[in-house]
Amino acid sequence: QVQLVQSGSELKKPGASVKVSCKASGYTFTSDAMIWVRQAPGQGLEYMGWINTNTGTPTYAQGFTGRFVFSLDTSVSTAYLQISSLKAEDTAVYYCAREGDSGNADYWGQGTLVTVSS
Amino acid sequence: QPVLTQSSSASASLGSSVKLTCTLSSGHSSYIIAWHQQQPGKAPRYLMKLEGSGTYNKGSGVPDRFSGSSSGADRYLTISNLQFEDEADFYCETWDTNTRVFGGGTKLAVV
Numbered sequence: 001q002v003q004l005v006q007s008g009s010e011l012k013k014p015g016a017s018v019k020v021s022c023k024a025s026g027y028t029f030t031s032d033a034m035i036w037v038r039q040a041p042g043q044g045l046e047y048m049g050w051i052n053t054n055t056g057t058p059t060y061a062q063g064f065t066g067r068f069v070f071s072l073d074t075s076v077s078t079a080y081l082q083i084s085s086l087k088a089e090d091t092a093v094y095y096c097a098r099e100g101d102s103g104n105a106d107y108w109g110q111g112t113l114v115t116v117s118s
Numbered sequence: 119q120p121v122l123t124q125s126s127s128a129s130a131s132l133g134s135s136v137k138l139t140c141t142l143s144s145g146h147s148s149y150i151i152a153w154h155q156q157q158p159g160k161a162p163r164y165l166m167k168l169e170g171s172g173t174y175n176k177g178s179g180v181p182d183r184f185s186g187s188s189s190g191a192d193r194y195l196t197i198s199n200l201q202f203e204d205e206a207d208f209y210c211e212t213w214d215t216n217t218r219v220f221g222g223g224t225k226l227a228v229v
Contacts, residue, residue: 001178035218045154045162045209045220061217095161103213104152106177108161
């Protein structure tokens, strides 16, 4: 069965960096794109962008350029989200999700809470 | 780009039915959407893909109580025989070659 397992919660100071991992299993990793979604405390889902798992090409949504980087390690079927120069407003749960054959997100990771606080 | 509009909240009684609405913006009424459920403290879960024709395809393990329908720019999620476990936030999603958007979500209370 398809599973996306994300790394654990992180507590970081402003200005630091964080790298969140999303390990996929149960399907061919390079067959389906990986989507990243942010959910700030008490807020809705916000699309961050996606990465082509075949070519490694990332595409970032508006508002997620510059400090946000999507990457892959296909040898271990894992996608990564790195955020640099962290700010308090980056505090959120970050989700990876597989883009299914129809184009929608069809499987979600369990989420990674990133807390930015001094 | 498309915009999805959802009511912020809804409530219904245990054992009854509820119909949640997601409205596509002008010029995007033919778009396919997906519905996702997010129970408190949990990750979202994919429920179904829903076309403008009303045809829907559910994700693995989604109970028969969940169904979809469409009318014009409106996409509906109907939950019948409501259970307390159905109390959750429900999000619609749509996409095209350039972007992906989520609706603001509807918080469903089962009373």
